[in-house]
Amino acid sequence: MLITLGWMLVIGLTFAFGYWLGRDDAVKALAGVGALQAEVGHLSEEVARGREERVRLERAHQMDREAKRQAQASLAELQRERLDLIKRVSYLQRLVRDGQAGIVEVKELMLRQGPKPRSVRFEMLLSQLVPQEERTRGRVSVSVVLSRDGEQETRSLDELPGSSPAEALIDFEHFQAISGEIVLPEGAEPEQFIVDIQPEEASMARSSEGFLWPGEPGDACSPSPLLELTELVGPEEVE
CATH class of the missing domain: 2.60.40.150 (C2 domain)
Known part of the structure; x- marks a missing residue:
């Protein structure tokens, strides 16, 4: 009887020790999972910020290209108007000179x-x-x-x-x-x-x-x- 009780006590202590070790590992694992989740959340925020920055840069680049295109078109139009005015002045000078x-x-x-x-x-x-x-x-x-x-x-x-x-x-x-x-x-x-x-x-x-x-x-x-x-x-x- 005493031997049986002794074995039962040993078994109980073993289970208790194992439970304590398992609980400690579980707490550490949960803490690790929490840290990983926090890191994943931080990385997700970084990725989101990176995407927003990329979209902003792409929009800025498109706006720069559009502004450059519009500036080139305006410059070409101004040059065309300038040449047209020079042409008309040349015509008028000829009319005055030749009396036509x-x-x-x-x-x-x-x-x-x-x-x-x-x-x-x-x-x-x-x-x-x-x-x-x-x-x-x-x-x-x-x-x-x-x-x-x-x-x-x-x-x-x-x-x-x-x-x-x-x-x-x-x-x-x-x-x-x-x-x-x-x-x-x-x-x-x-x-x-x-x-x-x-x-x-x-x-x-x-x-x-x-x-x-x-x-x-x-x-x-x-x-x-x-x-x-x-x-x-x-x-x-x-x-």
Whole structure:
């Protein structure tokens, strides 16, 4: 009996000691789990802050790119307006010098991708720089300056198969819209769009305007004007 009680006491003490050890391990494990959870929470906050910072930087970068794009577009528009004003002053100086009454200018020009490969649609608006009492009549012709094998060549639309006629009649009081299509030849890159205007009236001056061909005409684009320095005929680019 005493031996049995002794073994039972030993067994009870063993279980009690084991329970105490297990409870101590469990407390330590729970503490470790709590520390890991806290660390996970801290890391989650860091990841969230990192994501927010990345989103903020991406938005800032997009805003910078948009601001740069808008600044470039504004600068290009201001440059276009500046060249247009210089062109008009040059026209007026010529009228005063030669004693002529007026001159026809290209008020607006738009280029857009045509329906066929290597085709470009053009739309231009002609108007009088100095309003006249009588109607303006005459002819307008369109040509293109092409670059082929490093050399420039000027080609009338009549020399570009598939293109619209090079010449059109003008007859207007205030303005006239003219449109057409240019089919560019293979192996040649366009550089300039040239418009020559020859009024019938002796009091009206002849004019010739050049426009820098855009890099890639998309849905619609307005080319930058080039200034004519030789009697407003034979345009040359001014830096």
